[in-house]
Amino acid sequence: MVSYAFRKFKNRLFFVLCLACVIIAVVPLLSTLLEVLVRGAPQLSVQFITQPAGVIGESEGGIGPAIQGTLILIGLTSIIGIPLGIMSGIYLAEYGDNRYAALMRRVNDVLAEFPSIVVGITVFTVVVLSLGHFSPLAGAIALSFILIPIVARTTEESLKLVPNSIREASLALGVHKWRTTMSVVLPTARAGVVTGTLLAVARIAGETAPLIMTILGNQNFFQGFGQPMDALPLRIWRDALQPYPSLQAQGWGAALILILIILSLNIGVRIVSRGRLGR
Amino acid sequence: MNLKLSVDNLFMFLAALLAASAAVILIVTGFTLFNGSLPVLQRFGFDFLIGTKWNPVEGREIFGALPYVLGTLVTSCIALLIGVPLSLGIAIFLVEMAPKSIRVPISYLVELLAAFPSVIYGLWGLFVLRFWVRDYIETPLSIYLGWFPAFSGTPFGLDVLTAGIILAIMIIPTVSSVSREVVQAVPDSIREGAYSIGATKWEVIRHWILSYGRSGLFGAVVLGLGRAIGETMAVTMVIGNTIGPAAIPTSLFKPSQTMSSLIANGFLEATPGTLELSAYMGVALILLLLSLFINVVAQVMVTRVLKVKGGAVE
Numbered sequence: 071m072v073s074y075a076f077r078k079f080k081n082r083l084f085f086v087l088c089l090a091c092v093i094i095a096v097v098p099l100l101s102t103l104l105e106v107l108v109r110g111a112p113q114l115s116v117q118f119i120t121q122p123a124g125v126i127g128e129s130e131g132g133i134g135p136a137i138q139g140t141l142i143l144i145g146l147t148s149i150i151g152i153p154l155g156i157m158s159g160i161y162l163a164e165y166g167d168n169r170y171a172a173l174m175r176r177v178n179d180v181l182a183e184f185p186s187i188v189v190g191i192t193v194f195t196v197v198v199l200s201l202g203h204f205s206p207l208a209g210a211i212a213l214s215f216i217l218i219p220i221v222a223r224t225t226e227e228s229l230k231l232v233p234n235s236i237r238e239a240s241l242a243l244g245v246h247k248w249r250t251t252m253s254v255v256l257p258t259a260r261a262g263v264v265t266g267t268l269l270a271v272a273r274i275a276g277e278t279a280p281l282i283m284t285i286l287g288n289q290n291f292f293q294g295f296g297q298p299m300d301a302l303p304l305r306i307w308r309d310a311l312q313p314y315p316s317l318q319a320q321g322w323g324a325a326l327i328l329i330l331i332i333l334s335l336n337i338g339v340r341i342v343s344r345g346r347l348g349r
Numbered sequence: 350m351n352l353k354l355s356v357d358n359l360f361m362f363l364a365a366l367l368a369a370s371a372a373v374i375l376i377v378t379g380f381t382l383f384n385g386s387l388p389v390l391q392r393f394g395f396d397f398l399i400g401t402k403w404n405p406v407e408g409r410e411i412f413g414a415l416p417y418v419l420g421t422l423v424t425s426c427i428a429l430l431i432g433v434p435l436s437l438g439i440a441i442f443l444v445e446m447a448p449k450s451i452r453v454p455i456s457y458l459v460e461l462l463a464a465f466p467s468v469i470y471g472l473w474g475l476f477v478l479r480f481w482v483r484d485y486i487e488t489p490l491s492i493y494l495g496w497f498p499a500f501s502g503t504p505f506g507l508d509v510l511t512a513g514i515i516l517a518i519m520i521i522p523t524v525s526s527v528s529r530e531v532v533q534a535v536p537d538s539i540r541e542g543a544y545s546i547g548a549t550k551w552e553v554i555r556h557w558i559l560s561y562g563r564s565g566l567f568g569a570v571v572l573g574l575g576r577a578i579g580e581t582m583a584v585t586m587v588i589g590n591t592i593g594p595a596a597i598p599t600s601l602f603k604p605s606q607t608m609s610s611l612i613a614n615g616f617l618e619a620t621p622g623t624l625e626l627s628a629y630m631g632v633a634l635i636l637l638l639l640s641l642f643i644n645v646v647a648q649v650m651v652t653r654v655l656k657v658k659g660g661a662v663e
Contacts, residue, residue, distance in 0.1 A: 091438025276466020
């Protein structure tokens, strides 16, 4: 029989180990944040966020086109992906009690875990090759492939939290089911849907791999839908691998801007969903 | 079912149609990759999977995906070896040990870990983690255990080990949040029963909770494996990117290549219509099949456990 003291000791040891796990996991997070802040902040200036990249060694330049590109991508992707995702979610939650929906739910879950680079290759073949040029649109399509399953899932989960009595009350007044869904159920669940959607947008804002073969990258500002475009994640990747310290520093600056965009979406969402939109 | 032409039915059909978008994407992806990799599969057949050479020069083309498959598997296994114990520790700490006041901030921090994009971890890995790994892990290992094949070679920092570590960091949020749900789904009556016969917290966790949630935790691990296999940018930036037989990960301190980093680095250099592009498609097809298999397994395991035992979690 093992002594009680030894068992207590093991228990203590285990507690310390678990605490250590938490600390070890938080170190990379804090270190990444700190490095991005320390190395990125000196880069920030009006010129840095508005100017295109300059000539190496001559002028400093900036990452204006990358910021613009990322904002365009976020916008286009939202236009394509959010309606599709929300409608999928509505079907799965409101009409989802059948085999077809069960299958679609599973497919959706699988797609949500897809390697993003594979999506990039698909869109390259289907969109870029058939159009004959790299395009912001191709990038947005690739990103919406990633966005749709996430939005569908969070929409479904939020709609399922709406109590049935609310649906029944609306239906009892003679309101059609589609009207009930769109004007009663969806607004009731809006906190969850908005939160989930914004988090999904934050996720795709930092996606890099599928952009490599869809928007390619560009030194200049947006030049139309038939031309390559730049984006922050691409710029970070390319700058980081350059042998010039000034470009590497620009990469850190771009990383800071990207993190600011993503964190403001993340934190903003939490504040908003607790406040006015919250139930 | 009564299918009258009404707005209600139209709405339902529209929603049903759009709900298929995920399936359409999946089918298009599968078809595109299969179609695109046909030339290389026809030319090299099974040798594409077990070959190690990669030469895109016209007339002398030869493509083998084995080094990159191994690179993916080895880095992902390192990620699991490091990431899973950490994630389990975090999950157990959050559910069973942490006081309420610190539970929320810690789980928020762990979630934040998932919010950072891959390319930013890559940047951090390239300029910070790389030197930590080289100076504090690899150099001591190579001095004291250099005779061991896995620790042979000169520590450089841009290699298999660093890639595995960065992957471990990136799978922690997934694995820990799923295992947290699994641990939470263990009914309290189990805990109460165990405590009432005098078990310590460690014994309760080890003998009851871990065995009760076994298959769910296994699902969480497999889900983490799926994440690690598909991860691209961070790995691309720290793995050193070698090509051909040199990319076979024989030592932790050797630069290598994963399937996804190979594609990220080389895809744009291939001309459409050539065998080289087809070879990249073939690698992507292998990656896709591997990831599909892993994720289906994981999902079946996780949903089964949470449905049967959790009830409320679903």
